[in-house]
Amino acid sequence: MTVVAIDGPSGSGKSTISRQVAQQLGMAYLDTGAMYRAAAWWCVRDGIDLSDADAVTDAVRALPLQMGTDPRDPSIAVGGEDVSVLIRSTEISTVVSAVATNLEVRAELRRRQREIIEAARGEAGIVAEGRDITTVGAPDADVRILLVASEEARLARRAREIHGADDDSALAATRDQVLRRDADDATVSSFHVAADGVVTVDSSDLTLEETVAAVRGLVESRQDGRP
Template structure:
């Protein structure tokens, strides 16, 4: 990257159903930045372990499998992709089977360390080139603001109350937010957040991290709110919503 050129890293953390994936993708699209879904990396690692017959309860075996994970992340926010060993697993990793088991990988500290290392490499690549041509990246997950990219230019904790998060995830997975759909979704949201919170804090903002509560906001309003945080951070690349 030539002297004088600028790159931006926007880090977004939050619990399940807070809207962080949809919001982060749209923020990245509007700012012309790359988009990194770190949660998809954990899902891909879970899919890989199951595909390779690795017992998720065997911590060392899971860590070894993750170190060998042949993962490629496509970081175009308009069409992000997840490829493992040349196979597009973007749809497969969103299955209920993966959702119900991903915490086994996400709470494996050695697996987290390996995936965190890869995430930092991807972020650094976008600072100097990559899909964005060096403009930067919006990275979202659960420990981006505190562990993976604590020096990000903008750090946001995107949250929402439990009822809003359950309803959103139910509509996403089941196409409805009626009582049955919410009940069927509860494990994916509440239990997974409880499991993952044993190894990382993503429900309370760390020092310097701006909280955006989307409980009463729709997607567009939340995107505008996050873009506002970027703008107030003094990022010269921040642009008005369009």
């Protein structure tokens, strides 16, 4: 079955678009970014110094993570505890890059991502989204998409998501989180320019529905055998 990989910067709509496309096409869904958030939450909970790369790596290798792949309810649990809400806190958003830029952590979580993707490949197929998924996580995916948007559009979307508004104060409160996270993550992955074989979809001037339709069209073209 079809494997779809969707990459892009913060606020480009990766999660929302991926979930909707997966749900509409009856496919599984994997939020790889949530795996890094769960790893960060696990380390913070245990009081691990995030600047101690070896300690963080050891903790993540022991991380009892369970990733749900139902796009209608993509649950995330650690040791049986639902952390879906906890990992979206400002505290975790602020520190997640310290974990996500650890190369040994990335190698461990990519290994787990590939296991999930391979399991879904033999079933309904899967839409996997997140940093470097098109180039490193799932470079052999049937459909690889880089979802981009202008800085202004990305900031406005994330501000509405976090603060419920996109006025000047909300944008200012969001700017550092979005741009700093991108800058940090760019040190270990590339998600601004499409690699060979990766299709770019620019959602700057598209509605949510239009973007979903564009991505879905690419997936359906591949499923139908069209170039």
